[in-house]
Amino acid sequence: MRAAVYIRVSTDDQVKHGYSLAEQREACCSRARILGAQEVTVFSDEGISGSTLERPGLNEMREAAREGRFQLLVVRDPDRLSRKLAHQLLITDELEKCGIKLEFLDFDWKDTPEGRLFYSIRGAIAEYEREKIRDRMGRGKEQKARQGGIPINFDVFGYQYDPETGKVSYLEHEKKVVVEIFNWFTSEDIGANGIAKRLNENGIPTRRRAGRWHRQVVKQILANTVYIGLWRFKGMYIKVPPIIDENTFYRAQEKLKEVRRLYAGKQKHGYLLSGLITCADCGNTMTGAYARWWGKRERRYTCNKTCQGYKNEGCRPVKYILADALEEAVWNQIQTWLMDPDRLAREAMGQIVGQNDPREQIMVINKHLASIEKGQEALIDVIAKGYLDHMDSIEKKLAELKRRKEKLEKRKEELLLAYRQREELFAKIDEIREISESILRRLDDLAFTEKRSLVRALVKQVIVSGRGVPGGNGLRFINVTVLAKIPEQKISS
Structure with a gap:
């Protein structure tokens, strides 16, 4: 028997629960061998949250399961698969369809109606607990903000933040740049784009020290109240050290407002194809x-x-x-x-007329599936009657029939999707015809x-x-x- 092990760890898991990839690998591989596995493949994800399904190791494991490369999957507990109940159930269902047995080390999984119910209840409770924690953290951040503290990491050009002390201070070389941006904008005939160009020409680095200054970044700096000492967080303002005096800041706001007014005036020159x-x-x-x-x-x-x-x-x-x-x-x-x-409809039809009707292929697949099921039943009947002389060949034949059945069922799902898309396209054609007829009557107006x-x-x-x-x-x-x-x-x- 071939087995697979899936292990996952995030930074929080290591701190709170002491999980590590090495510990999970050793424990899961040991269980797989006890259950009779001669070959064990390990799939892992390190430092990735269990709240997403987009994980390289998980994706590789699911692909291997679909290809029938193992018959047993061993995991530390359901949370390693996913921290969301819906995702846990999705993966469990996938494995079941592939004929794979699922084994947890820290959870007594039974493939019975009662076992599945308990599995779902456990996942729902865990997800509920996580939502409560997230809610408490959110309320804690808001409470900290009301008390004048910085509730989250403060990453603003011109400043630096010390998470240990919770203090915000100036980053002197960036502070000078902020002062220059406001002075240039309020005292010279220059706009945000001109300022961005000047910063790039002078070789002044951005916060990330990569890429170039963009006018939108300059606009964001000019409009940010943080530079007069008021950092906005969820509708409230938290006091931080100011860089710009209020008179300079409000002169900048007046100029930004004037620029927007002039730009809006230019919109009278409408462009029909803008963005296309x-x-x-x-x-x-x-x-x-x-x-x-x-x-x-x-x-x-x-x-x-x-x-x-x-x-x-x-x-x-x-x-x-x-x-x-x-x-x-x-x-x-x-x-x-x-x-x-009708021309629109005819041309759209040209894209799909001539293609084979998915329903015809589905009917053919259904016939093949029925034939496979009869073959499986016949082989099972042979086993039931005790004709075991050719057991090895019978098992190989059953495995081959199963693989063929899975491929046909997958193709059938693809064809059903194609059929639904085809029907949606027909509906869209009718909709476009109706819109065309309606608009045509008042096209010149x-x-x-x-x-x-x-x-x-x-x-x-x-x-x-x-x-x-x-x-x-x-x-x-x-x-x-x-x-x-x-x-x-x-x-x-």
């Missing part, structure tokens, strides 16, 4: 830019990235595509789809926001390649590919 366009030449997304071109300001799309923090600056020389021409081309394509509501919503409902991505030259409809020598969420079309000009 990708430049095929450099790989960047393309965003709206109200740019000056030959002395005239126009709406355009560009892959150029001037904000600090972007690794890819985009095409060089800078690429600009006329927004009106590009939006018109894409909108015309959408109108073409909508003018014939749609507001910009409605147009944009329609574009996002139908268009998955717009890919632009080439640079183009002035003239024609503004898209000369530019290739535009419109990928729809169901059908796909291509416009070239």
Whole structure:
């Protein structure tokens, strides 16, 4: 018999319970050999919480179980498998379907209705206890915060925190950077992006000392009340040493508010395809830019990235595509789809018509399964009648039939899922047809926001390649590919 051992330990487990991987490995392997295992495989996870199923060792063990590489699994206790009852039951059910016996060292597991009930009750109680502990810890943190203490690890640029004393103090070299950021912003004609660029050019490191400063990080610093001595935690403020005086901080807030107001004013130049366009030449997304071109300001799309923090600056020389021409081309394509509501359905159907109907394959599998079950019953009947002369070959045949049955059942589950997805797609086609017919009647009256919503409902991505030259409809020598969420079309000009 081949056996497997699963062991897991987190830092908390070692401190509270004295568990260690070596101790679990020795105890579990010893039990496996006592139960008759000639070969024992160990799967382990170290320093990983039992609250998640995404663990390398656990994943490897489950895969080995599905492949039939062992017949017995030995574990210290159910908490080693998972700290969540639902996950424990899921793994136990998987092992049972694979024909694997489960053995716990510190828990009397019985594969009976009563045993399963007790197993579930034990898991539920353990999970309840953990939730109570989590709740108590949360309330303890809030109580500590009300008393002016730091309830969690305090990791803020400009400061350092000593968990042993609970004290917050300045980190002098970062404190100077914070002061400069506020002074630059309030006394110079410079924005968050300009400050990020200056910090990068001066080689000033970030808190993690890796990567570059980004304008969003600068904005977060400028808007954080922690720098006037008020650190926000769950709706309350905890006092810490201030770095910036209140007058400087509120001048910065006024400027941020003005910047937001000016930025909001620019939104009158709406961009229909914002967030959907990708430049095929450099790989960047393309965003709206109200740019000056030959002395005239126009709406355009560009892959150029001037904000600090972007690794890819985009095409060089800078690429600009006329927004009106590009939006018109894409909108015309959408109108073409909508003018014939049934066309959408036909093109979507083309993706699935011609494929084999999953139901037909399911019927074939059901026949094979029925045949396998008859074969198993016949072999079991032979054993029951005492014909044991060829016992070894009979056992091999039963094992082979079991493997075939498991593969067929797995394939059947895949086909059932494919069938459900197929039916959902049919339903979606009907929905798109209905939407198309409704919108078609008032297509010319749609507001910009409605147009944009329609574009996002139908268009998955717009890919632009080439640079183009002035003239024609503004898209000369530019290739535009419109990928729809169901059908796909291509416009070239």
